[in-house]
Amino acid sequence: MSASSCSLCAFVKSSIGRKIIVALTGLALVLFLAGHLTGNLLIYAGPDAFNEYAHFLHTFLHGMGVWIARIGLLVCLILHVWFTILLTKENKAARPKYAHDATVQAPKSSRMMIWSGLTILAFIVYHLLHFTIRIDSNLAKMGETSPWHMVIEGFQNPLVVIFYVIAMTLLCSHLSHGVASIFQTLGLRSKKTAGPIKFISKAYAGIVYLGFISIPLAVLLFGFGCEACK
Amino acid sequence: MPLLNLTLKVWRQENANSEGRIETYEAKEIPTSASFLEMIDIVNERLIKDGQEPIHFDHDCREGICGMCSMTINGIPHSKERGITTCQLHMRKFSDGETIWIEPFRANAFPVVKDLVIDRSAFDRVIGAGGYISVRTGSAPDAHAIPIPKKDADAAFDAAACIGCGACVAACKNASAMLFVSAKASHLNHLPQGQVEKDQRVLGMVRQMDEEGFGNCTNQFECEAVCPKEISADHIAKLNRDYLVASARDATS
Numbered sequence: 001m002s003a004s005s006c007s008l009c010a011f012v013k014s015s016i017g018r019k020i021i022v023a024l025t026g027l028a029l030v031l032f033l034a035g036h037l038t039g040n041l042l043i044y045a046g047p048d049a050f051n052e053y054a055h056f057l058h059t060f061l062h063g064m065g066v067w068i069a070r071i072g073l074l075v076c077l078i079l080h081v082w083f084t085i086l087l088t089k090e091n092k093a094a095r096p097k098y099a100h101d102a103t104v105q106a107p108k109s110s111r112m113m114i115w116s117g118l119t120i121l122a123f124i125v126y127h128l129l130h131f132t133i134r135i136d137s138n139l140a141k142m143g144e145t146s147p148w149h150m151v152i153e154g155f156q157n158p159l160v161v162i163f164y165v166i167a168m169t170l171l172c173s174h175l176s177h178g179v180a181s182i183f184q185t186l187g188l189r190s191k192k193t194a195g196p197i198k199f200i201s202k203a204y205a206g207i208v209y210l211g212f213i214s215i216p217l218a219v220l221l222f223g224f225g226c227e228a229c230k
Numbered sequence: 231m232p233l234l235n236l237t238l239k240v241w242r243q244e245n246a247n248s249e250g251r252i253e254t255y256e257a258k259e260i261p262t263s264a265s266f267l268e269m270i271d272i273v274n275e276r277l278i279k280d281g282q283e284p285i286h287f288d289h290d291c292r293e294g295i296c297g298m299c300s301m302t303i304n305g306i307p308h309s310k311e312r313g314i315t316t317c318q319l320h321m322r323k324f325s326d327g328e329t330i331w332i333e334p335f336r337a338n339a340f341p342v343v344k345d346l347v348i349d350r351s352a353f354d355r356v357i358g359a360g361g362y363i364s365v366r367t368g369s370a371p372d373a374h375a376i377p378i379p380k381k382d383a384d385a386a387f388d389a390a391a392c393i394g395c396g397a398c399v400a401a402c403k404n405a406s407a408m409l410f411v412s413a414k415a416s417h418l419n420h421l422p423q424g425q426v427e428k429d430q431r432v433l434g435m436v437r438q439m440d441e442e443g444f445g446n447c448t449n450q451f452e453c454e455a456v457c458p459k460e461i462s463a464d465h466i467a468k469l470n471r472d473y474l475v476a477s478a479r480d481a482t483s
Contacts, residue, residue: 007481015446091404094445100331102305106450187471
């Protein structure tokens with residue numbers, strides 16, 4: 001084994017190395033969310049704009065673009081989940097319990113990262129079955145002709161909307177700690193940057209939250225696009 | 231002088247292999263001017279007088295510089311007061327009738343020796359793995375022999391204030407030693423004398439830290455909140471950065 005591959009082994013086995021992998025894959029997923037949200041908000045621009053965008057995604061690079069993105073994101077997601085589960089198990093093993101436990105300043109969001117993360121993972125599976133693989137034949141038919149109408153139809157069920165809102169609430173919590181953690185783990189936090197990093201993290205989580213929940217809520221509560229779907 | 235009547239819930243453990251338990255003691259008529267350790271001294275004198283085993287705890291300088299007095303008070307290492315060690319805590323911070331929980335610093339890397347006494351030699355092994363500079367020993371060099379920018383000298387000094395008490399590990403939800411290791415590495419990495427062995431130091435200390443069974447940092451900064459020397463978690467960011475650079479250089483050289 002060459003020296004460089006050994007160094008890589010040591011890096012992947014080390015606590016900091018693993019955390020850096022979690023931070024970098026997290027960064028890729030965080031940036032994906034920005035793109036995904038921007039695309040989703042086109043729903044408000046009407047069926048033509050949204051469907052054209054969907055068509056563009058599926059035909060970009062002769063249809064290869066969407067698969068490159070999917071495979072890249074899947075790899076990031078698997079690494080992110082795998083290493084966080086590994087780290088969390090080590091963390092639990094390292095610390096015996098206090099009879100009288102207390103917390104000084106760690107926010108709730110930071111203490112439930114594994115649970116918010118696993119809920120988001122479950123949501124991703126559901127979300128892909130719902131709108132990408134389309135296990136509902138009715139939605140699948142609509143998806144072929146007009147993704148815009150498929151989304152409006154997909155959010156007519158209150159239970160679906162409730163699950164989306166719960167998952168996005170946990171995503172917001174996950175991001176509020178996660179985004180700031182990316183900077184800290186990559187060594188970019190200092191006395192000067194600590195304040196702005198905290199702000200960016202909270203603001204990003206808030207924007208992603210409001211942006212994503214606005215769509216199912218607009219459809220279900222305010223009847224957005226409903227005359228068109230009937 | 232006002233006197234306090236307190237209830238103590240104290241962790242008692244015979245030795246490293248035995249199971250520990252919480253025992254309840256009444257601490258009557260404790261003067262508010264006593265320090266926390268003096269309060270335990272008073273309780274212990276009464277226990278000894280009654281023919282019972284006193285509560286074992288670590289202490290040495292009793293002025294906040296040795297870092298021996300390792301105990302968790304109501305779930306927080308060195309108590310909820312900021313920037314002090316247990317020996318600097320005064321009983322006037324408590325009120326009459328209060329119940330106080332006293333436990334050892336809890337981390338698998340810090341096994342309990344007896345009652346509140348823990349074994350922190352894991353820290354010594356981390357220092358042995360790189361927390362030093364290899365130089366000719368002898369008399370101290372002249373202070374102006376090596377020019378060091380004020381900013382770097384200050385940053386190194388802030389990190390060097392670490393007394394190695396282990397409160398950071400005890401407060402961390404994951405029993406991570408990152409604040410200690412980062413402070414010790416940052417101290418030397420900020421100075422010109424520390425540059426020669428910088429990569430070796432960072433890689434060695436982190437490897438030893440992982441081997442000792444400390445957990446992984448999850449950026450919650452409980453450590454900096456309880457640190458008696460108020461060392462900033464910014465040093466952890468620097469260690470992460472230095473580790474990334476050291477690993478990259480190690481892989482390519």
